[in-house]
Amino acid sequence: MYVVPESAAPLRLGRRLFQSRTLETIVSPNGIDRYGQLLDPTFSVHRVLARVEQVRRQTAGSVTLTLRPNANWLGFEAGQHVGVGVEVDGVVTTRYYSPASSAEDDRSIEITVALHPDGVVSPDLYYRAVPGEIVSLTQAFGEFTLPDSHAGDLLLICGGSGITPLMSMLRTLHAQGHVGTVTLVSFAPTRADDLYVSELKQLGAEMSRLQVVRGHTREHEPGGTLTGHISAAKIKRICPRFAEIPTYVCGPPRLVAATERIWKAAGASASLKSESFTLPELKLDAADATGTLAFTESGISVDNSGATLLDQAEAAGIAPTCGCRIGVCHACDAHVKSGAARDVRSGKVRALSNERVQLCVNAPVGDFELFI
Amino acid sequence: MPATATTPPKKRPPSFKLTPEQIELFGEELDALRERVIEDLGQRDSDYIHKVMKAQRDLEVAGRGLLFLSFIPPAWIAGTTALAVAKILDNMEIGHNIMHDQYDWTHDPALDGHEFEWDNASTGDDWRDVHNYQHHTYTNVVGLDRDMGYGLLRVTERQPWAPYYLGNAVYAFLLAVLFEYGVAVYNMELDQIRLGRVSFEDKREEFDRTWRKISKQAIKDYLLFPALGGPMAPLIFAGNMTANVVRNVWAFSVIFCGHFPSGIEEFNRDEIIDETRAEWYYRQVIGSGNLTGPNLLHVMTGNLSYHIEHHLFPDIPANRYAEMSVEVKEACARFGIPYNEGSMPRQFGSVVKKLVRLALP
Numbered sequence: 234m235y236v237v238p239e240s241a242a243p244l245r246l247g248r249r250l251f252q253s254r255t256l257e258t259i260v261s262p263n264g265i266d267r268y269g270q271l272l273d274p275t276f277s278v279h280r281v282l283a284r285v286e287q288v289r290r291q292t293a294g295s296v297t298l299t300l301r302p303n304a305n306w307l308g309f310e311a312g313q314h315v316g317v318g319v320e321v322d323g324v325v326t327t328r329y330y331s332p333a334s335s336a337e338d339d340r341s342i343e344i345t346v347a348l349h350p351d352g353v354v355s356p357d358l359y360y361r362a363v364p365g366e367i368v369s370l371t372q373a374f375g376e377f378t379l380p381d382s383h384a385g386d387l388l389l390i391c392g393g394s395g396i397t398p399l400m401s402m403l404r405t406l407h408a409q410g411h412v413g414t415v416t417l418v419s420f421a422p423t424r425a426d427d428l429y430v431s432e433l434k435q436l437g438a439e440m441s442r443l444q445v446v447r448g449h450t451r452e453h454e455p456g457g458t459l460t461g462h463i464s465a466a467k468i469k470r471i472c473p474r475f476a477e478i479p480t481y482v483c484g485p486p487r488l489v490a491a492t493e494r495i496w497k498a499a500g501a502s503a504s505l506k507s508e509s510f511t512l513p514e515l516k517l518d519a520a521d522a523t524g525t526l527a528f529t530e531s532g533i534s535v536d537n538s539g540a541t542l543l544d545q546a547e548a549a550g551i552a553p554t555c556g557c558r559i560g561v562c563h564a565c566d567a568h569v570k571s572g573a574a575r576d577v578r579s580g581k582v583r584a585l586s587n588e589r590v591q592l593c594v595n596a597p598v599g600d601f602e603l604f605i
Numbered sequence: 606m607p608a609t610a611t612t613p614p615k616k617r618p619p620s621f622k623l624t625p626e627q628i629e630l631f632g633e634e635l636d637a638l639r640e641r642v643i644e645d646l647g648q649r650d651s652d653y654i655h656k657v658m659k660a661q662r663d664l665e666v667a668g669r670g671l672l673f674l675s676f677i678p679p680a681w682i683a684g685t686t687a688l689a690v691a692k693i694l695d696n697m698e699i700g701h702n703i704m705h706d707q708y709d710w711t712h713d714p715a716l717d718g719h720e721f722e723w724d725n726a727s728t729g730d731d732w733r734d735v736h737n738y739q740h741h742t743y744t745n746v747v748g749l750d751r752d753m754g755y756g757l758l759r760v761t762e763r764q765p766w767a768p769y770y771l772g773n774a775v776y777a778f779l780l781a782v783l784f785e786y787g788v789a790v791y792n793m794e795l796d797q798i799r800l801g802r803v804s805f806e807d808k809r810e811e812f813d814r815t816w817r818k819i820s821k822q823a824i825k826d827y828l829l830f831p832a833l834g835g836p837m838a839p840l841i842f843a844g845n846m847t848a849n850v851v852r853n854v855w856a857f858s859v860i861f862c863g864h865f866p867s868g869i870e871e872f873n874r875d876e877i878i879d880e881t882r883a884e885w886y887y888r889q890v891i892g893s894g895n896l897t898g899p900n901l902l903h904v905m906t907g908n909l910s911y912h913i914e915h916h917l918f919p920d921i922p923a924n925r926y927a928e929m930s931v932e933v934k935e936a937c938a939r940f941g942i943p944y945n946e947g948s949m950p951r952q953f954g955s956v957v958k959k960l961v962r963l964a965l966p
Contacts, residue, residue, distance in 0.1 A: 258825050262722035262818075263695075267662050267715075280714070323651030325712040556738030559882055561919060563706045564738050566719065578882075579640045589709060589719070 274367050275303040281370040286341065288362050291428050295394060296359045297333075297345045302370055308339040309373030311405040312398040312481070312508075316371035317344065321357045327371070328354040331398035331483075333429070337408040345428060347394035377508040379405075380479060385413045388472050390463070390492055392420040392484025396428050398508065399483060403433075407440055414442040416472050420463065420488060422451040446471050463488060465495045476501035483508045524600035529570060531605060541577060542567075543592035546605060553592055553605050560594035567592055572601030615879055620870040620891055623940060631940050632883020638932055639918055642925050643710075650922045651711050657698050657904070658715075665691035668848070669830060675840035689848040690905075693855055695724045697907025698923065704733055707922045726789035726819045731811065735792045741919050742885075745864060745892035746872045752864065753871070755780070755791050759963040761871050766966040773964035774957075777861075784853035789815050855905070858953055859896075863912040866894050866955040868945050889916035890937060895930070895946035902949065903927065913944065 260268055269276030275284050283306070287299040300317075309315060309332055318327040334343035348359040379387075379402055387406075389399040396419055406415065421427050427447055437443050448459030448467075459467055468475050476499040482492040489509040496505040522539025528551055535549050543565055546553050556564030560578060569585040574595040576583070582598050590603075623631065664687045671684030700723030702708070708716035722729045735751065743749035747763045754760040758777055759770040780787045793811050797803045826845040831838035870891040877888070896902065896910035903910045911926030914933055921929075937944040947955075 255829065258821055259829055261821050261825060262724055263662075267658075268666065271662070271666065320648075320651065320711075320713070322647040323649070323711055324647075325714075556734075557742035559742070559885060561741050561885075562738035563718065563920060564734065566706070578636060579643075581640075588712060 273303075275301075277303060277305065279305065281305045281372065283342075283368050283370050285362055285364055285366040285368065288364060291345065291430075292426050294348050294426060295345055295428065296348070296362060297343060298358065298362055299334075299341055299343050300368065300370070301341045306339070306370065307372050309336055309342070310378045311336040311401040312378040313373040313375040314377075314398070315342070315344075315373045317354070317358075318369035318371075319354055319357055321353050325369070326353050327369075328352075331375075331377075331401065332373070333397040333400040333404075335404035335408045336401060337405055345394055345397050375508075377481070377483065377506060383413075383479070384411070386474075386478045387413060387415045388418070388475055388478050388480040389415065390418045390420075390480065390482040390484070390488075392488040393422075393426070394428065395482075395484030395488070395508075395510065397483075399481060400429055400432070402481070403436060403440075403443070407436060411440070412442070414444070415440070416444045416446065418446045418448065418459070418463075418468070418471060420448045420450060420459075420484065423449055424452060444471075463491050463495070465498065468495060475499070476504065478504065480505045481508075482506070483510075485509065522596075522598070524597070526597050527600075527602045528605050529602055537597050537599070537601065539596055541593055541596050542574070542590065542601075542603065545597070546592065546603075551605060555593060558593045560591055563591060565592040566590065568604040570602035570604060572603075573598045574601065616875055617884075618870065618872050618876040618888070620872075621884075621887065623887065623942070627940060628887050629881070629883045631936065631942070632881070632886045634936050635886050635917060635933070636882075638929060639921065642918075642921055642929060646710060646922065646925075650924060651708070651713070651716075653924045654699070654703075654708055654716065654922070657694060661691050661694040661699060664688070664694070672830070672841045672844045673834050673837055675834070675837045675844065681840055681844055685844040685847050685851075688844065689851040692724055692848055692852040693905055694907075696852060696856060697859070697909065698904060699723070699907075700725065700729075701907050701909070702923045704729055705737060705919045707920055709920075724822065726785040726815070726822060727792050728789070728814050728818045731789070731792035731815065735794065737919070741916065743874075743877070744889055744916060745870065746874055746877055748874050751791070751794070755787065756796055757787070757791075758960065760865050760959065762963070763871060763873070764963075766963075771964050774961050777960050781854045781857040782850055784857040785849070786819070789819060858949075859906045859909050861956045862896055862949060862952040863893060863909060865959060866945065866947065866952040867959060868943070869894050886917055887942065889913070890933075890942055890944065892916070893945070894952060895944075896949050896952060897946055898949060910949075913946075 256265065264278070266277045266280070275282040281302050283300040283302040285298055286301050289297050291297055312331065314329045314331045316327040316329050318325050330344040330346060332342040333345055334341065346355050346358045349355045377398060383406070389402065391399050399417060403415065403417065417433070419427070433445050437445060446459055448461075448463070450462055454460050459471070472478075476496070480496065482489055482505065486509045489507045493502070493505065493507060496502050522537055524537045525534050526537045526542075526545055527534040528546060528549065531551050533549050533551065535545060538545055538548070540548070543553060543555055543558065553565055553567060556562040566589045569588060569590050571586045573582055573584045574590055575581065575598050577594050577596055621628070668684045668687030668691055671680045671687065674680040675684070700721060703716055703721045704718050704723070706718035709718050714720070719733070740750055740752045745753065747753055747761065754764060757780060759766065759773050793808060793815055795808065798805055798808060826849065827842055830845060831841040834841040872888060872892070880888070890913055893912045893916045895913050896906065898910065908923035908926045909915060911923070911930050914926035914929050915923065917933065918926075918929065934944050
């Protein structure tokens with residue numbers, strides 16, 4: 234999780250009051266957040282909480298939310314992403330989305346979430362998000378951002394909801410009075426899946442050197458500029474100088490890979506920045522005692538023997554704090570960076586990332602990274 | 606090596622009436638029950654604890670607010686009551702259960718069992734060690750479970766009598782009134798210094814931490830809030846102290862009903878060597894007792910009224926114990942395992958009787 238750099242947070246009077254010892258004692262041991270939230274549900278001294286201001290549907294397969302974060306939000310750079318945490322069936326689950334709004338607006342952010350019917354967070358937001366709901370946010374992070382000097386021409390390529398970081402770039406450039414030519418090439422399965430149609434029309438009217446090209450991969454368009462998937466010929470037709478100008482691509486892995494191939498063939502890989510959204514796939518075979526078990530704090534890696542995490546740690550010469558050794562007391566709980574583990578009591582395998590696990594009753598399945 | 610070599614049978618408590626095979630079957634049933642409930646955890650459990658936390662906060666704010674109006678006697682009574690209930694909810698249904706990691710699966714930072722602090726003199730860290738590990742692993746094992754008398758009382762015949770124990774009932778009364786401090790001191794395991802196992806310096810940090818916790822609570826309840834009330838100061842002071850004492854006596858009563866009523870078994874340390882998970886389950890059932898009563902009793906005890914279920918499944922959300930108890934009780938009946946339960950007056954009466962009787966040899 235992203236940690237707020239202390240120097241970056243302005244030391245406001247309110248913050249100083251919240252940090253006074255007297256107030257801290259008065260609200261101890263629960264902390265002031267619980268009481269502040271009586272007045273404002275997004276109140277928090279350290280956490281970024283946001284209120285859902287607006288919920289709208291641009292297409293049948295997506296939902297667009299306007300969020301208003303509390304004062305802890307440090308803003309973002311166009312192209313970065315932010316973790317959005319919502320409670321789904323009792324579990325706070327975080328997924329990462331790129332704001333589509335202008336980075337010049339530090340009061341609110343807009344995200345567009347594509348519905349993945351088998352997902353966890355996107356169906357929750359799609360079907361259940363309502364104005365007034367509170368979500369938690371991480372600070373923004375990511376390297377998919379505009380260069381420091383970006384006065385010249387730009388080429389932006391996206392597929393599906395990959396349009397969001399590019400939309401943020403466009404809106405930010407517009408707010409900054411950008412003068413260069415910007416070409417946006419946006420792919421979607423059909424016309425009905427096109428996102429930000431009216432917004433881009435309006436932006437086009439205000440930015441004379443914005444060119445928007447829509448491509449549809451599953452719809453035949455007689456006379457259309459772009460039909461089917463991306464290709465070198467199509468890109469050359471739309472933007473003959475494509476190899477010379479900074480280019481950003483964001484979308485599904487296939488689109489990103491195809492774009493990278495075209496730029497590589499043109500010897501222009503250096504001018505292409507890409508971002509893809511993929512779901513990490515974990516092999517969850519309970520019998521699988523393969524892979525490497527890494528103890529990141531100790532700097533030790535061992536071949537996964539299939540024994541419990543506690544036994545393997547001890548065999549590696551690490552002595553984690555532990556108590557009952559039968560899964561009762563949770564004294565041995567430690568943070569998992571990533572991996573899957575089998576609960577030796579039930580035989581069930583669970584994928585874990587950035588959460589705690591009981592070392593004494595869990596055996597790693599495949600590669601496993603543990604913060605001890 | 607001869608193929609017929611066998612290990613000598615393990616020494617088991619005389620109170621274990623089942624065969625090892627039966628015990629393992631019983632354990633399998635409880636494991637299955639545990640898995641079923643864990644699979645089913647979800648929104649309703651998260652909603653429940655959030656609802657209790659909201660009630661606790663509202664009661665605390667209302668109680669402290671009303672105490673500022675202490676010049677009206679009913680406001681003092683209502684404020685003190687609300688604050689006492691808030692403190693009980695904080696310690697029992699919220700703090701004790703969250704610190705058992707019952708809600709870690711929610712990944713909600715406010716419900717994080719390793720971070721939570723409660724409105725109690727004992728620090729969360731000490732509590733997690735002494736209570737979650739020592740008491741829950743070695744339940745009712747004389748010499749290992751330090752809850753067996755808290756190093757202060759004689760709660761079983763297995764503790765040899767000494768003239769000191771003539772005051773058993775008096776010590777118990779004092780412990781009830783000062784319970785949170787008693788537990789805080791006891792959780793620091795200062796007797797380890799007396800026994801020469803650790804030095805005072807080793808305990809220094811723990812001692813400082815506990816002292817900071819105690820003084821913060823005392824400054825809050827006995828200095829800051831009375832001072833904010835101006836002329837109401839003495840009444841606010843009295844209200845806060847009453848709320849703390851009510852919480853102490855209540856927590857003491859509930860906890861003593863959990864393991865010390867008559868009919869609950871105790872164990873020796875040589876009887877739990879190489880204990881299996883199923884044997885541990887069995888020992889938890891016959892070493893704990895439940896309280897029967899209305900819903901309000903269960904909430905106010907933090908569901909420690911389902912003490913047997915809590916000891917079987919300490920990291921399962923306590924709001925599930927009621928429904929789990931139906932199956933646990935049924936399985937116990939089928940296996941012929943005693944399931945100790947009774948009303949609070951009955952169980953507590955039996956505890957008092959025991960404490961008085963054990964004052965004498």
